[in-house]
Amino acid sequence: xxxxxxxxxxxxxxxxxxxxxxxxxxxxxxxxxxxxxxxxxxxxxxxxxxxxxxxxxxxxxxxxxxxxxxxxxxxxxxxxxxxxxxxxxxxxxxxxxxxxxxxxxxxxxxxxxxxxxxxxxxxxxxxxxxxxxxxxxxxxxxxxxxxxxxxxxxxxxxxxxxxxxxxxxxxxxxxxxxxxxxxxxxxxxxxxxxxxxxxxxxxxxxxxxxxxxxxxxxxxxxxxxxxxxxxxxxxxxxxxxxxxxxxxxxxxxxxxxxxxxxxxxxxxxxxxxxxxxxxxxxxxxxxxx
Amino acid sequence: xxxxxxxxxxxxxxxxxxxxxxxxxxxxxxxxxxxxxxxxxxxxxxxxxxxxxxxxxxxxxxxxxxxxxxxxxxxxxxxxxxxxxxxxxxxxxxxxxxxxxxxxxxxxxxxxxxxxxxxxxxxxxxxxxxxxxxxxxxxxxxxxxxxxxxxxxxxxxxxxxxxxxxxxxxxxxxxxxxxxxxxxxxxxxxxxxxxxxxxxxxxxxxxxxxxxxxxxxxxxxxxxxxxxxxxxxxxxxxxxxxxxxxxxxxxxxxxxxxxxxxxxxxxxxxxxxxxxxxxxxxxxxxxxxxxxxxxxxxxxxxxxxxxxxxxxxxxxxxxxxxxxxxxxxxxxxxxxxxxxxxxxxxxxxxxxxxxxxxxxxxxxxxxxxxxxxxxxxxxxxxxxxxxxxxxxxxxxxxxxxxxxxxxxxxxxxxxxxxxxxxxxxxxxxxxxxxxxxxxxxxxxxxxxxx
Numbered sequence: 001x002x003x004x005x006x007x008x009x010x011x012x013x014x015x016x017x018x019x020x021x022x023x024x025x026x027x028x029x030x031x032x033x034x035x036x037x038x039x040x041x042x043x044x045x046x047x048x049x050x051x052x053x054x055x056x057x058x059x060x061x062x063x064x065x066x067x068x069x070x071x072x073x074x075x076x077x078x079x080x081x082x083x084x085x086x087x088x089x090x091x092x093x094x095x096x097x098x099x100x101x102x103x104x105x106x107x108x109x110x111x112x113x114x115x116x117x118x119x120x121x122x123x124x125x126x127x128x129x130x131x132x133x134x135x136x137x138x139x140x141x142x143x144x145x146x147x148x149x150x151x152x153x154x155x156x157x158x159x160x161x162x163x164x165x166x167x168x169x170x171x172x173x174x175x176x177x178x179x180x181x182x183x184x185x186x187x188x189x190x191x192x193x194x195x196x197x198x199x200x201x202x203x204x205x206x207x208x209x210x211x212x213x214x215x216x217x218x219x220x221x222x223x224x225x226x227x228x229x230x231x232x233x234x235x236x237x238x239x240x241x242x243x244x245x246x247x248x249x250x251x252x253x254x255x256x257x258x259x260x261x262x263x264x265x266x267x268x269x270x271x272x273x274x275x276x277x278x279x280x281x282x283x284x285x286x287x288x289x
Numbered sequence: 290x291x292x293x294x295x296x297x298x299x300x301x302x303x304x305x306x307x308x309x310x311x312x313x314x315x316x317x318x319x320x321x322x323x324x325x326x327x328x329x330x331x332x333x334x335x336x337x338x339x340x341x342x343x344x345x346x347x348x349x350x351x352x353x354x355x356x357x358x359x360x361x362x363x364x365x366x367x368x369x370x371x372x373x374x375x376x377x378x379x380x381x382x383x384x385x386x387x388x389x390x391x392x393x394x395x396x397x398x399x400x401x402x403x404x405x406x407x408x409x410x411x412x413x414x415x416x417x418x419x420x421x422x423x424x425x426x427x428x429x430x431x432x433x434x435x436x437x438x439x440x441x442x443x444x445x446x447x448x449x450x451x452x453x454x455x456x457x458x459x460x461x462x463x464x465x466x467x468x469x470x471x472x473x474x475x476x477x478x479x480x481x482x483x484x485x486x487x488x489x490x491x492x493x494x495x496x497x498x499x500x501x502x503x504x505x506x507x508x509x510x511x512x513x514x515x516x517x518x519x520x521x522x523x524x525x526x527x528x529x530x531x532x533x534x535x536x537x538x539x540x541x542x543x544x545x546x547x548x549x550x551x552x553x554x555x556x557x558x559x560x561x562x563x564x565x566x567x568x569x570x571x572x573x574x575x576x577x578x579x580x581x582x583x584x585x586x587x588x589x590x591x592x593x594x595x596x597x598x599x600x601x602x603x604x605x606x607x608x609x610x611x612x613x614x615x616x617x618x619x620x621x622x623x624x625x626x627x628x629x630x631x632x633x634x635x636x637x638x639x640x641x642x643x644x645x646x647x648x649x650x651x652x653x654x655x656x657x658x659x660x661x662x663x664x665x666x667x668x669x670x671x672x673x674x675x676x677x678x679x680x681x682x683x684x685x686x687x688x689x690x691x692x693x694x695x696x697x698x699x700x701x702x703x704x705x706x707x708x709x710x711x712x713x714x715x716x717x718x719x720x721x722x723x724x725x726x727x728x729x730x731x732x733x734x735x736x737x738x739x
Contacts, residue, residue: 117634120657122717124687130724133383133634208377208385 051176100175109163129184137216151182227256297527301674325602326639334360363429367580367600368393404575428572433564437643460533463626468583483570588649590616606636620652661714669708679708683721699725
């Protein structure tokens with residue numbers, strides 16, 4: 001017989017036998033997977049940023065299909081739209097969450113916070129924080145090596161070359177929380193975007209006593225309590241010599257910002273403040289710094 | 290004679306220039322400063338609980354703060370005076386911690402029962418093991434080589450473990466430092482009595498005092514004096530850094546290796562520094578709490594170098610002013626030795642129980658050189674006394690791969706700095722391995738808790 005025909009026949013038989021074995025094995029050890037996992041994953045942004053608390057979108061989708069309620073599950077990148085579609089696929093009730101943004105709670109640029117020590121170790125915030133206490137007098141403030149920039153998957157944060165502080169790009173920030181995790185000083189906070197993207201917050205995390213803070217940085221919160229008194233909505237609390245504005249209670253009235261002697265309360269995206277008529281200004285002490 | 294055979298640990302090690310500039314200078318008593326700043330935490334463990342308030346008058350040796358829990362240490366007043374305030378003061382770590390500020394009076398008024406004379410008391414028969422440990426605990430003694438681990442914890446052997454050898458660490462392998470060396474020369478008998486006390490506390494009949502061969506006078510004097518004391522021998526060791534590391538010293542003297550993650554007691558050994566041994570002698574025989582220590586102040590440009598007996602809480606600034614001020618061109622002031630010490634952030638840092646030296650280094654000596662890429666020469670691997678791979682741990686730490694760093698035994702790093710010392714590419718290996726060690730250890734602790 002022609003060797004070519006033999007080869008073809010043998011190969012065909014081997015192929016059919018192998019095919020049958022594969023078919024049998026595939027049927028026998030079939031993994032039943034919830035078809036909704038693929039559907040949910042399709043809807044998710046696919047950034048694998050970890051903002052939801054799972055390693056990636058696939059794992060988050062798996063977790064979503066196993067749960068009975070969407071309470072506690074949220075994709076910060078996709079936001080409410082994506083979660084609504086996920087809820088539709090899974091037949092669950094969507095949980096609305098306010099959109100958040102990262103804010104940098106330190107304003108200690110070179111201008112305001114003098115450099116007291118030379119740090120020439122590895123250029124890495126986590127290292128400087130763990131092994132040394134920073135190159136300025138402030139032991140709470142930004143170290144300026146950009147660990148947050150390296151952690152951001154969305155190019156939504158960059159170091160300002162003039163101030164050496166990180167700046168959040170509002171349009172790009174997805175509030176995944178990677179920078180919050182990366183910052184060893186816990187300076188970055190996720191806060192609700194607010195109406196028309198308007199936000200008021202204290203740009204300082206220094207818990208030292210007022211005198212020490214003032215010595216270290218001209219724009220640090222000294223915990224004087226002026227803002228607490230000025231707030232009509234009990235949104236401001238002073239703890240450990242540091243003021244904190246609760247975004248849930250803040251009505252964005254901006255009464256606190258002008259009374260701050262160190263200008264450490266920041267107001268973002270508000271229209272320019274008009275001069276207040278002098279008869280309406282309450283008498284107060286002259287700002288010290 | 291055993292002292293002619295020099296022992297050492299087998300793996301790794303480096304030979305930095307010794308620069309023991311103050312070895313011939315006798316210990317001087319440092320005058321009382323204008324203020325003392327006593328931190329509530331001068332030890333590893335829980336900070337002590339404060340017992341005094343501002344405007345209280347305190348006497349020398351009075352208890353200021355009580356130990357909290359087992360791994361903690363008492364804090365005593367090092368001067369007689371009034372509590373000025375309780376404030377946040379920088380400590381050696383560079384962070385502010387709570388401290389008691391006291392304005393001293395010119396004359397010391399000691400708490401009754403404390404023997405302030407320099408006479409030798411050698412009769413230890415009256416004390417039981419329990420009494421010695423209790424006295425050490427009351428006196429707030431911690432490891433004075435620099436690690437500041439509470440000594441009474443080391444002396445309390447856990448159930449099921451057995452100690453058969455006490456090692457007294459007189460190695461002082463850090464360059465520049467000479468405080469232990471001077472102590473061994475000037476307080477020889479006291480250290481030997483302290484060793485007998487520790488032997489009794491641990492219930493062992495054998496103690497070895499390890500001294501590096503670059504201190505022949507100390508070896509000679511200790512060997513001669515030790516003949517009178519039963520069970521104590523002096524062992525000369527080869528000059529090699531980090532010979533004074535606890536694990537390295539045990540390996541050199543007994544040949545036993547502390548297992549990964551284990552303690553020296555797991556292999557039946559306890560190591561105490563000579564400074565600690567002297568403090569134990571003073572605490573037990575003279576009822577004197579730990580309120581002063583020997584500090585070496587040295588630097589190449591300093592005229593008035595020396596070994597001083599300094600009250601705990603004296604500002605580094607006061608000491609530097611006393612010896613003639615900061616010389617021109619000083620780059621860093623290091624607390625401890627040049628290999629493991631930490632550069633201070635400011636001079637307003639008080640001397641703590643673990644401050645063995647103040648080293649003023651020239652700017653050009655301390656300047657870090659340009660970091661070049663790793664050329665995989667494996668010099669750090671050769672130098673590591675723990676047998677780790679620092680280059681690997683560094684690259685894992687840079688990427689934050691902590692599970693692999695744990696597999697690479699980053700937690701076994703002793704932070705001696707030999708890797709950075711030998712690196713031809715000037716890579717900050719020690720910084721990263723130390724960072725990896727701390728991170729991995731905290732991950733391991735968190736996992737254990739679960």
